[in-house]
Amino acid sequence: MKTEPNIADPDGFYEAWIAAHEGLADGESADLDARLVLLLANQVGDMAVLLKCIAAARDADD
Amino acid sequence: MSAETWKFAPAYELPQWPFVVPPDLATGDRIRYPVVIAGGGLAGLTLACDLAVRGVRAVLLDEDDTVGVKGASSRGICYAQKSLEIFERLGIYERIRAKGITWSVGRTFSGHDELYAFNLKDESFSEQPPFINLQQFYLEWFLVDRILELGGTDLRWKNKVTAVENEAEGVIVEVETPAGNYALECDWFIDATGANSRIRSAMGLEVNASRSADRWCISDVKFKKPFAVERWTWIDAPFNEGRAVWQHLMADDVWRLDYQMGEDADPESISRPEVAGARLREQLGPGVEFEFVWIGPYQYRDHLLETFRVDRTLFIGDAAHVVSPFGARGGNNGIQDAGNLGWKLALVLAGGAGEDLVDSYHDERYAAAAENLKITKRTSRFLAPRSAAEHRIRRAVAALARHHEFARRVANTGRMAQANAYPPSMWAKDGARSVQNVVLDGTTVMRLLADGTRFLGLWIGASDADIASLQGVAACWPLVVRRVAAGSDVARHVAAGPGTLVLVRPDAYVAAQIGAPTPERVEAALRRALSLEVRA
Numbered sequence: 279m280k281t282e283p284n285i286a287d288p289d290g291f292y293e294a295w296i297a298a299h300e301g302l303a304d305g306e307s308a309d310l311d312a313r314l315v316l317l318l319a320n321q322v323g324d325m326a327v328l329l330k331c332i333a334a335a336r337d338a339d340d
Numbered sequence: 341m342s343a344e345t346w347k348f349a350p351a352y353e354l355p356q357w358p359f360v361v362p363p364d365l366a367t368g369d370r371i372r373y374p375v376v377i378a379g380g381g382l383a384g385l386t387l388a389c390d391l392a393v394r395g396v397r398a399v400l401l402d403e404d405d406t407v408g409v410k411g412a413s414s415r416g417i418c419y420a421q422k423s424l425e426i427f428e429r430l431g432i433y434e435r436i437r438a439k440g441i442t443w444s445v446g447r448t449f450s451g452h453d454e455l456y457a458f459n460l461k462d463e464s465f466s467e468q469p470p471f472i473n474l475q476q477f478y479l480e481w482f483l484v485d486r487i488l489e490l491g492g493t494d495l496r497w498k499n500k501v502t503a504v505e506n507e508a509e510g511v512i513v514e515v516e517t518p519a520g521n522y523a524l525e526c527d528w529f530i531d532a533t534g535a536n537s538r539i540r541s542a543m544g545l546e547v548n549a550s551r552s553a554d555r556w557c558i559s560d561v562k563f564k565k566p567f568a569v570e571r572w573t574w575i576d577a578p579f580n581e582g583r584a585v586w587q588h589l590m591a592d593d594v595w596r597l598d599y600q601m602g603e604d605a606d607p608e609s610i611s612r613p614e615v616a617g618a619r620l621r622e623q624l625g626p627g628v629e630f631e632f633v634w635i636g637p638y639q640y641r642d643h644l645l646e647t648f649r650v651d652r653t654l655f656i657g658d659a660a661h662v663v664s665p666f667g668a669r670g671g672n673n674g675i676q677d678a679g680n681l682g683w684k685l686a687l688v689l690a691g692g693a694g695e696d697l698v699d700s701y702h703d704e705r706y707a708a709a710a711e712n713l714k715i716t717k718r719t720s721r722f723l724a725p726r727s728a729a730e731h732r733i734r735r736a737v738a739a740l741a742r743h744h745e746f747a748r749r750v751a752n753t754g755r756m757a758q759a760n761a762y763p764p765s766m767w768a769k770d771g772a773r774s775v776q777n778v779v780l781d782g783t784t785v786m787r788l789l790a791d792g793t794r795f796l797g798l799w800i801g802a803s804d805a806d807i808a809s810l811q812g813v814a815a816c817w818p819l820v821v822r823r824v825a826a827g828s829d830v831a832r833h834v835a836a837g838p839g840t841l842v843l844v845r846p847d848a849y850v851a852a853q854i855g856a857p858t859p860e861r862v863e864a865a866l867r868r869a870l871s872l873e874v875r876a
Contacts, residue, residue: 312736320746 279330344621346613349562349631354406355481359498362515365522373399373494374689376513376526378501378539380407382416382476383657383674384532385483389430390682392490394793396689399524400493401515403500407484408477416476416671417590418571421460422759423675424468425777425848429790432482433468439482440474441589446571448753450738451578456748460756465833466776467784471571471756473590476671504529504539506651528685528698529653532674535643537659543650547643552664554724555601557610557637559620560594563630567595573753575723575738579622584723584753594633597623600723607637640664640720644713648677648702656681661709666719666754669712676759677705683846686793687870692818694871700767708760715755722752762849767869772849775842778830780822785830785848793846794818795866799857801826801838806857813859817866818846845869 285291298314299307322328364371375391377384380402388400409415419427419436427433444461447454460470487493502521503514511529515522531539540547569589577585584600599619601610609615616635624630645660657674681701687693725731740747759774777786780798788796795818799806802823810821824830826838834842834850841857842850843865851869854861867873 308732309735309739312732313740316736316740316747316750320744 279327279334281334344614344617346617347631348613349633352408352475352477352633354408354477355484356406357484357495357497359405359518360496361519362494362496362499362517362522364524365517365520368522370523370525372510372525372527373397374526375399375528375530375685376401376511376524377530377532378402378513379532379534379657379659380404380480380484380495381532381534381657381674382480382483382671383659383678384530385480385487386426386430386675386678387530387532387656387682388493388495389432389483389487389490390426390678391686392487392493393430393790394682394686395492396686397492397494399526400487400495401499401501401513402495402497405497407480408475416479416668417473417588417596418668418672418757419472419474419479419675420668420672420757420759421464421466421468421470421776422679422757422774423672424472425466425786426675426679427479428468428777428784429786430483430486431790432486435482436472436474436479439478439591440472441569441591442469442472443569443571443589444470445568446573446756447568448751449572449574450576450741450751453742455575455738455741455751464776465778465829467779467786468777471668473588475590475592475594478591501533501539504531504542504653506543506653509652511652527652527689530681531653531655531659532657533659535641535658535662537655539653540645540655540659543653545645545647545650547645549641549643549662551641552639552720552724553603554720555603555605555607555610555637555639557599557601557605557607557616557619557635559597559599559616559635560590560633561597561620561630562593562633563595563624563628565624565628575734575751575753577623580619585623601637603724605637611635611637642713642716644706644709648706649699654681654698654701656705660705661713663709663712663716664720666716666723668754668757669716672757673705673708673712673760676708677701679847680705683793687818692793692870694873697767697871700765700871703765703767704762704772707763711760712757719752719754759849767871768849768851769868770852772845772851775844775848775850776833777848778833780824780828780830785844788820788822789844789846789848792818794820795846795851795869796844797821797857797862798824798830798834798836798842798844800824800831800836800840800842802841810857810859810862813862813866817863819862819866843869 375398377400391398445459447457500516502516505512572587574585576582586598588596643662648655648660656677684697737750741751762772764771777784841854843852845851852865
C-alpha cells in the first residue's frame with residue numbers, strides 16, 4: 279500500500295470529489311462513494327494492497 | 341378481485357423395493373462384511389454402485405423402501421460435469437442425459453437488466469456437458485437400478501441403523517427391521533445418512549452448524565411458456581418485491597422457481613397455494629396456465645464435520661458437510677466424496693494399497709468441503725445483505741455491473757460447482773487436479789478408467805520404445821499406459837508438455853506428473869499414490 283504522496287493534484291482531486299457530492303442526499307452520497315470505492319479498487323487490483331487499504335481505512339476512524 | 345383456482349399435478353410415482361429378511365437375521369449369525377453403507381441417498385448409492393463396479397460386495401442399509409425424501413419433492417436438481425463423468429464410468433450417464441435437461445448458460449439479472457451471463461461450455465474439454473438438471477430421486481432411482489443390474493451388492497430396504505460401535509479392526513452395526521433386530525460386522529462402515537445423521541451425533545462429533553436467517557420458498561411448477569433452457573437468477577426481481585429469484589428447468593417439463601422471502605416470513609403462510617400462486621402469477625403474467633408440482637419453504641444451513649474418518653467409520657455426503665444451495669455444491673460433493681472413496685476402499689480391501697490411503701479421503705474431501713463452504717457462504721452473504729451498509733455495497737456492484745465487466749465479476753449469485761483441486765499431501769506432493777473426460781484415440785479417459793480399478797499413464801509425445809519401456813511396470817501394477825499426442829486436447833487439458841507422463845488416478849485426478857519417465861520413477865509415483873512404502 280502506498281502511503282507516500284501519489285496524487286498529482288491533491289487540491290484538484292479534493293475539489294472534484296466534493297463536487298461529485300453536491301446536491302446529493304446523504305444516502306445518495308454514500309452510494310456514490312461506494313461506487314467510487316469499487317471503481318478505484320479495480321484500478322489497484324492487487325488483493326494484498328486492497329486488504330491493507332481496507333484495514334488502514336478502518337483503523338484511521340478514531 | 342377475481343378468484344383464481346390453483347391446480348396440482350399428480351404426484352410423482354416413485355418405485356418401491358421389497359423388504360427381504362436379511363440372512364443375518366434369518367440365521368441369527370453375526371456375519372462380517374467388507375463394507376457396510378448406511379443411507380441410500382446420492383452419496384451412499386453412488387458409493388455402493390462404484391464399489392459394485394470394482395467388484396466389492398457392499399451391504400447398503402436404508403430405513404425407507406424408496407428413493408427421494410418422504411413427503412417432499414426433489415431436493416437437488418443440478419448435476420455437475422465431474423458427477424456426470426462419474427456416472428458415465430458407472431454406466432448410467434446416458435439414462436441421465438436422456439431424462440434430464442442439459443444446460444451450460446447462466447444469466448444474472450438486477451431488476452429488468454441482465455448483469456452478466458456465462459457459458460460453462462467454453463471451458464470444457466469433456467464428453468459430458470457442464471450441467472444436467474434432473475430431479476434427485478430419478479438419479480437415485482437410476483443408481484438403484486444399476487446396482488441391481490450389476491449384482492453383488494446387498495441392498496437392504498427398511499433396515500435402520502440404531503447403534504454403531506467402533507472396534508480396533510472393524511465396526512459392529514445394530515440394525516432394526518420389520519422382522520426384528522440384528523447386528524452385523526464390517527471392515528469399513530460408511531455413514532451416508534445425511535444432514536441429521538444420528539450415527540454422527542451418537543459418536544458425539546462436532547459439526548459447527550450454523551443456520552441462516554435467509555428464507556426461501558420453492559415452487560416446482562409446470563406451465564407452457566417458452567422460457568430459455570438456462571439458469572436465470574435475479575438478485576432483486578421486480579416480480580418478487582425486490583428479492584432474489586431462481587428459475588431453472590428439470591425433467592418432465594417441471595420448472596423450479598425459487599423465491600427469496602422476507603426474513604420474518606411465516607413458512608406456513610408463504611407456502612399456501614394462493615400465496616405461492618399469486619407470486620407465480622406476478623412472474624408469469626396473466627393468461628399463462630400452470631400446475632403446481634410441489635411447494636416447499638426452507639431455510640438453509642451449513643455444517644462441516646471436523647474429521648471424515650473415525651477409526652473404521654467414514655462419513656460421506658451431507659453427514660459430513662452441508663452448504664447453502666447456491667452453485668449446486670451439496671449433492672455434487674456427496675457424489676464426488678463417493679468417487680474419491682470407492683477406489684481407495686477397493687484397493688485397501690484387496691491389499692493393493694496401504695490402509696493409510698483411507699486417510700487421504702478425509703484429507704482431500706475435507707479440503708474440498710471447506711472450500712465449498714467458504715464459496716457458498718460468500719454467495720449467501722451477497723444474496724442476503726445484513727445491514728444498510730451491505731445493501732449499499734451491493735447496490736454499487738449492481739449499478740457498475742450494468743456498465744463494466746469488472747463489476748460483473750463481483751456480482752455473485754452462485755459460483756457453479758467444479759471438481760475441487762486437492763492440496764499437496766503425502767499422496768500427491770503437488771496436490772491433485774481433476775482430469776475431465778476428454779476423448780483420446782476413439783475412447784475417453786473415463787472409459788479407460790471404467791475397467792477395474794487402475795491408474796492411467798498418459799505419456800505426452802511418447803515413442804513406441806517409450807511405451808514398451810513401461811510394459812514391465814504396467815504388468816505388476818494397476819496401470820495402463822497410453823501415448824498422447826503433444827498439443828492434443830488431452831495434452832492441452834492437463835497442461836503437460838512432450839516427454840511428461842501424467843499419472844491419472846482411478847478417480848480421474850492427477851496423482852503426479854513425471855518428467856523423463858523411467859520404470860523406477862513411475863513405480864515410485866504409484867507407491868506414493870497408493871500409500872505403499874517407497875523403496876529407496
